[in-house]
Amino acid sequence: MNAQKIALVTGANKGIGYEIAAGLGALGWRIGVGARDPRRRHAAVDRLRASGADAFGVPLDVTEDASATAAAEFIAEHAGGLDVLVNNAAIVGRMPQTPSSVDPSTLRDVVETNVIGVIRVTNAMLPMLRASSSPRIVNMSSSVGSLSLQTSPGIDMGQVPAAYLASKTFLNALTIQYAKELSDTSVLVNAGCPGFTATDLNGFSGVRTAQQGAAIAVHLATVPDDGPRGGFFDDAGPVPW
Template sequence: MSETKTALVTGANKGIGYEIAAGLGALGWSVGVGSRDVERGEAAVAKLRAAGVDAFGVPIDVTDDASVTVAAELMGERGGLDVLVNNAGITGGTPQEPTLVDPATVRAVVETNVLGVIRVTNAMLPLLRRSPSPRIVNMSSTVGSLTRQTTPGVQTGPISAAYATSKTFLNAVTVQYAKELADTNILINAGCPGFCATDLNGFRGVRTPEQGAAIAIHLATLPDGGPTGTFHDDDGPVPW
């Protein structure tokens, strides 16, 4: 591994993912811009490079085994990996009331938001294990908090049998990874960016993508011995 830290951010060609890549790049990191759309990924890389970021494109479809395998090989050829930010995600559209949602919608959302995270994480783990300070950040949401969902008076957004439940699932998976990796130096945590204005929500959010990226950058740069298996937003720990 070189002294320069290397990160991979999935879904980084736009929105919060792009700002995570920009923020890590501003710290002097080399950043892999993960993108399913090659042209959009290349455009994002060009924009980041123009801003002085050591960025490179990583074509990756988190729902496809072969694509993820090739992406891991590319990261290996680049010299390794210190931080993985699992940011790629979808909402699944509407309706999402459990009595109305199409099971295929739930399946598609889980495939990206949960199985995609498992697929990418497992492919990148051999590289992360060789890093002196490896970090994994799973971009979640407070709508996935069962505590908040079941607390009277707490606003958790619309009823969501696909998106919200996928984030609950992702949170549970994050905990299981932390338990399995407890005897290693790999720190894995979930972070919520808040309700940011992105195309994921029709730009209805009240926070900027740059603000949303802050929690991922914080968790990606935790010191050795920092927390693992936690769920945070900008205000601190979020109840599971």
């Protein structure tokens, strides 16, 4: 394995994903910019390289099996392996999204990207991650997916779109299961919450910058070998499941 750390960040052409790539690139890592739109992917790579990062584009649509398989083959050929996977790609889905109004097709679309996409990409990358000396998987979740917080008296999360919220609860459960399955390996799997970050997912209504939202992913990607596994964290520390 190359001594230089290699990471793949999905949905890295903009927003939090781009800033995760930038943050890891600033550490001297080689960064795979996973994105399905060629123009946006190339633009993000050019911008990262202009800032001094060692970045390369990875064509990747997380909703397609063949795309995930091809992305793994591409990384193996062009980078020689993978140390860190950051599953960042996500969508909110069409509105309205109260439980009584959401169209089932919207829920399927959101889960396809936010949950099944994570399984699809993670499983495609696992052989390379297992070969790494310090492999990490970071799933970008949200505190709105916490069942504990959803049911805590006095905590009001506002009107969170139901399909998006359910997908993050689903992702949290999936993170725990991956951590359990990989508990006898060196692969550390954790979930991170970026906080209410201004991105196009919320019409840029968030109160945190994309760079601030990316910080937890950079942290979890760089935890030591005795670091946490199967945890859920934000900048302040553990988040209840």
